[in-house]
Amino acid sequence: MNDVSGWAARARGLFSDSKGPWGPSGGTPPPGDTGGNGGEEPPRPGPASPWGTQGPARPAGGNPVSSLDVLIARSRARFGGGGGGGSGGLGRRSPSPQFLVWGVALLVLLWILLSTFHRIAPEERGVVTQFGRYSRTLGPGVGLTLPSPIERVQKVDVENIRNIDLGSVGGETLMLTGDQNIIDIAYSVRWNVRDPELYLFELQNPEQTIQQVAESAMRAALSATTLNEAIGEGRGDIEARVQENMQRILDTYRSGVAIQGVAIKQADPPAAVNDAFKAVSAAQQAAQSDINQARAYALQLRQLSQGEATAFDKVYEQYRLAPEVTRRRMYYETMERVLQNVDKTIVEAPGVTPYLPLQQSRPPAAAIQDPQAQGTAAGGAGR
Amino acid sequence: MIAAILRRPILAAMLALLVLVTILSSVSIVPETRQALIVRFGKPDRIYNRYRPSQPIGGTGAGLAFRVPFLENVVWIDKRVRDVDMERQQVLSTDQLRLEVDAFARYRIVDPLRMYISARSEDRVGEALRPILGSELRNELGKRPFADLLSPERQGAMENIRRGLDRVARQYGVQIIDVRIKRADLPDGSPLQSAYDRMKTAREQEARSIRAEGAKQAQIIRAEADAEAAKTYATSFGKDPAFYDFYRAMQAYQRTFVDGGKDRPTNVILSPQNEFLREFTRGGGR
Numbered sequence: 001m002n003d004v005s006g007w008a009a010r011a012r013g014l015f016s017d018s019k020g021p022w023g024p025s026g027g028t029p030p031p032g033d034t035g036g037n038g039g040e041e042p043p044r045p046g047p048a049s050p051w052g053t054q055g056p057a058r059p060a061g062g063n064p065v066s067s068l069d070v071l072i073a074r075s076r077a078r079f080g081g082g083g084g085g086g087s088g089g090l091g092r093r094s095p096s097p098q099f100l101v102w103g104v105a106l107l108v109l110l111w112i113l114l115s116t117f118h119r120i121a122p123e124e125r126g127v128v129t130q131f132g133r134y135s136r137t138l139g140p141g142v143g144l145t146l147p148s149p150i151e152r153v154q155k156v157d158v159e160n161i162r163n164i165d166l167g168s169v170g171g172e173t174l175m176l177t178g179d180q181n182i183i184d185i186a187y188s189v190r191w192n193v194r195d196p197e198l199y200l201f202e203l204q205n206p207e208q209t210i211q212q213v214a215e216s217a218m219r220a221a222l223s224a225t226t227l228n229e230a231i232g233e234g235r236g237d238i239e240a241r242v243q244e245n246m247q248r249i250l251d252t253y254r255s256g257v258a259i260q261g262v263a264i265k266q267a268d269p270p271a272a273v274n275d276a277f278k279a280v281s282a283a284q285q286a287a288q289s290d291i292n293q294a295r296a297y298a299l300q301l302r303q304l305s306q307g308e309a310t311a312f313d314k315v316y317e318q319y320r321l322a323p324e325v326t327r328r329r330m331y332y333e334t335m336e337r338v339l340q341n342v343d344k345t346i347v348e349a350p351g352v353t354p355y356l357p358l359q360q361s362r363p364p365a366a367a368i369q370d371p372q373a374q375g376t377a378a379g380g381a382g383r
Numbered sequence: 384m385i386a387a388i389l390r391r392p393i394l395a396a397m398l399a400l401l402v403l404v405t406i407l408s409s410v411s412i413v414p415e416t417r418q419a420l421i422v423r424f425g426k427p428d429r430i431y432n433r434y435r436p437s438q439p440i441g442g443t444g445a446g447l448a449f450r451v452p453f454l455e456n457v458v459w460i461d462k463r464v465r466d467v468d469m470e471r472q473q474v475l476s477t478d479q480l481r482l483e484v485d486a487f488a489r490y491r492i493v494d495p496l497r498m499y500i501s502a503r504s505e506d507r508v509g510e511a512l513r514p515i516l517g518s519e520l521r522n523e524l525g526k527r528p529f530a531d532l533l534s535p536e537r538q539g540a541m542e543n544i545r546r547g548l549d550r551v552a553r554q555y556g557v558q559i560i561d562v563r564i565k566r567a568d569l570p571d572g573s574p575l576q577s578a579y580d581r582m583k584t585a586r587e588q589e590a591r592s593i594r595a596e597g598a599k600q601a602q603i604i605r606a607e608a609d610a611e612a613a614k615t616y617a618t619s620f621g622k623d624p625a626f627y628d629f630y631r632a633m634q635a636y637q638r639t640f641v642d643g644g645k646d647r648p649t650n651v652i653l654s655p656q657n658e659f660l661r662e663f664t665r666g667g668g669r
Contacts, residue, residue, distance in 0.1 A: 132414035133446035176533055176567055181582050182575075197440045201415040204463040212466070212487050216563040223534035223567075227582075252561065253464050253489060272579045276586035283590035287597020294601035298608030305612030309619035312630060319626055327629060334633040335659045338640040342649040346660070 115148030123159035125196045128152070134197055156196035161260050164189045164211055166218070174270055175219055181227035182273075186266040187239075189214045189246070191259050198256025210250065210257060217245040218262075227269070235264050408452040415445045418495045420458040427496050428455065434462050434493050460495040460505060464560060467509045469516050473570065476529040481574055484524065484532075485566040488516050488548060494556030501555050508555050512548065516562070519547045533567060 119142055120126045126138035130151045138145075138153065145151040167173030167186035174182050191210055193199045203209050221241045225234050242262045250257050269277045319326045388395040413419045419431040431448040450457065469486045476482065490512065492498050492505065502508045523544045524532055531538055541562055549559040569575045620627040640649055653660060 129415065129445075131446045132412040133443075134415050134441035174568060176569065178533060180530070180533065180578065182569070182578055201440055202463055204461060204465045209464075209466065209489070212468075212565055213563070215565045216487075219564065219566060220534060220536050224537075249561065249563070255464075269582070270579070273582045273586065276583040276590075279590045280586050280593065283593040283597075287593050287600075290594075290597040290601040291604065294604035298604050301608045301612050302615075305615040309615045312619050312627065315630060316623060316626060319623075323626075327626075330630070330633050332659075334636050338636050339651065339659070341641060342651045345650065345652045347652060347654060 112147040116144060116146070118143045118145060118153045118155075120155065123157055124155045125158050126153040126155050127196050127200055129154070134201065137196060154200055156193055156199060158193045158196055161190050161192045164191070164207070164214065166211065166214055167266075172270060175222050177225060177227045177230055178223050179226045182270050183222065183227055183230050184266070184268045184270045185218070185222070185230075185264065187214075187218060187242075187262060187264045189259065190261045190263070191257050193256060194258040195256030198254050200256075202254045202256065206255060206257065209253065209255065210246075210259075213246050213249050214242070214262070217242045217249065220245060230267050231269065235267060239264055405452055409450055411448045411450065411457050413445045413448045415440060415443065416461065416463050418460045418462045418492070419448050420460055420495045420499055421448070421450050421455050422458055422499075423451070423455045427458075427499060430495055432462065433495060434491060436493075458495075458499055460492055460498060462492070464489050464491050465505065465509065466490070467512045467516060469513055469520070472517050472520055474521055474524045474532065476525065476527060476532055478528050480529040481570050482524075482529065482532050483566075483568045483570050484520060484564055486516065486520055486562060486564045488512065488545075488562045489560040490552060490557045491560060492556055493558045497554070497556030499556075508557055511555060512552060512557070515551050516544075516548055519544045520562075523547065535564065 118126055118138065120138050120140045122140045124140065126143050128135045128138060128143075128145055128151055130146070135151070143153065145153055165186075165188045167184075172184045173186060175185055177183050189210065199206060218238075221238045222230055224241075225238060228234075230238060239262045243259050246259045246262070250259065268274070411419060413432045415432070418433055421428045421431070432444040432446075435443070448457070467488050467490065469488070472484050472486070474482050474484050490508075492508070498505070498508060502511060523540050524535060527535070527538070527540065531540075535541055541564070545559050545562040548562060552559050569578055620631075655663065
């Protein structure tokens with residue numbers, strides 16, 4: 001019992017200390033008076049008070065009755081008297097402990113209210129655990145639970161599709177393909193939560209797990225394809241395979257995660273061999289242009305041969321009607337045209353060897369260009 | 384009762400506090416994610432929320448756990464799937480090629496008691512499993528040629544590794560769910576460089592063969608066209624080779640002397656015996 005009273009004394013000091021910031025002002029405890037602003041005596045200036053004359057003196061430790069006793073008595077009176085604030089039997093007005101109690105009560109009430117009503121957003125599910133045990137999942141809207149220490153709600157965003165980027169587009173993420181080539185790959189995985197309970201309770205580290213599984217599935221998919229496929233048209237196939245594989249693995253972990261899609265953002269040969277790959281596409285272009293040229297030649301030749309053959313056929317038809325005449329006509333016409341343009345020398349006397357001035361036979365260019373001279377020469381010779 | 388409390392409020396408060404502390408320390412909340420091992424004076428006594436396969440969530444025994452305060456302690460053990468990430472390992476294949484492998488294993492503590500006795504904490508289990516995973520991986524993959532290392536899933540190697548690791552992990556009360564290779568890379572330096580060289584030369588070879596193929600096709604296309612043209616000519620001209628000879632000669636004269644002689648006039652020396660000059664020399668004396 002002695003022990004208890006000692007504790008009580010200590011507690012008393014504690015309570016009186018916690019009365020307000022003014023506390024035991026200035027070391028000299030002022031005599032008990034009515035605290036607050038209802039004092040009959042004028043406020044005494046406390047010499048050592050940091051608040052100067054502003055602060056009214058407080059009933060600190062002056063009365064032997066502990067603040068707790070006062071509080072209890074006061075509340076008893078209050079409950080009895082229907083809440084008449086100042087009409088306490090003791091006539092002391094020290095409202096702060098009272099406010100404390102009411103404040104605490106209010107806080108508790110507020111706490112209970114806040115932890116009972118839960119607003120679940122449309123994209124969320126609220127997973128309710130009762131003393132740690134999973135009890136139910138709340139859908140969107142307002143969900144009711146027991147107050148906080150009993151039931152807790154963990155909100156999980158299930159609609160939002162999250163994105164994990166793997167392999168940086170800037171740097172190089174190299175992987176080996178099935179034909180032992182190296183590919184530089186960047187991809188992203190889109191996922192969301194399918195089962196919030198599983199998602200919360202089954203995996204220690206969901207995001208890291210998804211990332212590791214993605215890397216593993218991508219490596220496995222690439223090791224089953226060739227480099228050319230991975231760079232070219234095999235992409236969609238790889239994406240589908242990675243997605244399927246990831247989903248299967250994550251399901252064996254009971255992860256509650258749905259893989260929505262895998263997108264390969266980049267699949268290139270590594271920078272070290274890129275030039276060689278460019279050379280291949282250059283070779284493809286060159287080969288194609290070779291073939292194009294050949295086709296053009298073939299087309300031209302075909303048309304030309306058909307044209308010539310048809311022309312011959314037409315002439316031959318006419319020739320057959322009158323062979324001899326046509327033949328001679330053609331001969332003369334051609335000769336006419338031929339000999340019109342050439343310098344002609346006719347040597348008649350047998351045994352005369354003409355002196356051929358070969359240098360002169362090539363007149364300067366200006367002479368050739370002169371159609372007048374040529375025309376007259378040819379005309380004269382023709383007649 | 385109330386009167387007694389009011390008479391000795393301090394005492395009542397103290398008692399209430401004591402009761403509260405006792406209740407609080409005798410009750411623990413076991414969440415779904417954890418297994419609670421109750422240890423009495425260091426001796427494991429019982430387990431709450433122990434993992435059992437195929438139990439639905441909410442029916443696993445999570446909830447309140449009771450213990451005798453001050454005598455019994457709770458050891459918390461993770462119930463979820465955990466992972467151990469291996470450091471990079473260099474694996475030597477049977478054909479003496481090297482590959483750097485990154486792997487991870489997923490495990491779950493299925494026997495908390497055994498785990499507590501053999502390793503004390505979850506983190507130490509991971510530490511213990513990591514080197515074993517590495518050596519299992521090296522042993523199993525080292526039996527294979529390099530080409531098989533690239534997709535060990537297909538040959539069941541990963542399942543062998545999982546089984547081997549699981550055998551060891553059972554001693555820690557741990558079940559290995561899955562072992563996977565995350566990355567498999569050629570080591571830096573000469574292996575990587577020679578792979579690059581091989582890729583480069585393969586591309587060069589491809590480039591050359593593409594060019595050659597293109598040239599071949601072009602030549603074939605030309606030859607076919609030539610052949611077709613020859614056929615066209617032959618069918619047409621073959622009807623009267625003699626006339627063709629004459630016709631073509633006329634064309635040749637025309638092209639050589641008229642069309643081709645425009646910029647360089649030709650000198651022709653004619654003998655009067657020339658066919659063209661026949662009438663010239665005969666002088667109309669027929």
